[in-house]
Amino acid sequence: MSHSDSDLFLQQMADVTPLKQDAVSTPTSNAKNALSNFYKQQSSKQISLLNDALSSATVEYVEPDDYISYKSSGLQAGVFKNLRLAKYDIDGKIELQGHSIKEAQDKLIQELSDCHRRNIRVVLIKHGVGKENAEQPAKLKSHVNAWLVHFPFVLGFHTAQTHHGGYGAVYVLLSKNEQAKLANKEIHAKK
Template identity: 85%
Template structure:
C-alpha cells in the first residue's frame, strides 16, 4: 500500500468505533480445580462402593466353553455388535490368569478404573478358560462375568474372537470419562 492509500484508509476509518467483544464464559482455573476435585471424590467413593459390591457378588458358574456377554440398556445394538465382532481397536489388555480370586479382583478394579480415567474405551481381559481346574472349571471366567456388570462405566462385554483368546478372553467396552463427556458437550454446544 502506498503512503497516500494508507492516509486515505485512515481518513475513511476515522469515525469507526471498534465492536465490543462478547463476553465468553470459560471456566477459570479455580472452577476447573473444583471440578477435578469433585470427580476425584466421586471416583474414590465409587471405588469403595464397587469393592463392596464385588465382595458380596453371587457368582453363577459358567462352563469353560460358554460365551459370557452383557449389554447395558443404553448401549446401541450396532455398537455392541461391533464390539462382539472385534471391529474396534483394543486399547488395553488386562491379564488375570494365574492370579488368586482376590488378586484378580484388585487387579480388575485398579486396571479398569485406570483405563476409564485415561479414557480408554476397549479393553481385552484375559481370564483363561480354566479347564484344568477339576475342582471348579472356569472359576476365574465365572468371577469376571459376575464382577463386570457391577462396574458403573462398563457399557458391555462379550467373549473374544479366537484371534484374541476366544473363550479365555473378553472384550469390554467402557464409557467415556467425565472429562471426555464434558469436552464432547462443549464441542457440540459450539455448533
C-alpha cells in the same frame, strides 16, 4: 485486486478500529488441584462401592468354552455387534490370569476404573479359560462374568475373537467419563 480496488477498500476501512482481544483466563493451580482432589475422592468412593458389590456378587459358573456376553439396555445393537466382532481398537488390556480371586477382583477394580478415568473406551481383559482347574473349571472367567455387570461404566462385554484370546478373554466397552461427556456437550452446543 487491482490498484484502484485496493485504494477503494482502504478508503472504506479508514474509520474501522480493530477489536480488542479479551483476556483469556486459565484455571489457577488451586482450581486444578481442587478438581484433581474431587476426582480422587470420587474414585475412592466408587472403588469402595465396587468392592462391596463385587464381593457380594452371585457367581453363576460357566463352562470353559462358554461365551460370556452382556449388553446394557442403552447400548445400540450395531455398537454391540462391532464390539463382538472386534471392529474397535483395543485401547487397554488387563491381565488377570494367574491371580487369586481376591487379587483379580482388586486388580480389575483398580485398572478398569483407571481406564474409565482416562477415557479408554475398549478394554481387553484376559481371564483365561480355566480348563486346568479340576475342582472348579472356569472359576476366574465365571467371576469376571459376574463382576463386570456391576461396573456402572461398563456398557457391554463379549468373549473375544480367537486372535485376541478367544474363550480366555473378553472385550469390554466403557462409557465416556464425565469430562469427555462435558466436552462432547460443549462441542454440540457450539453447532
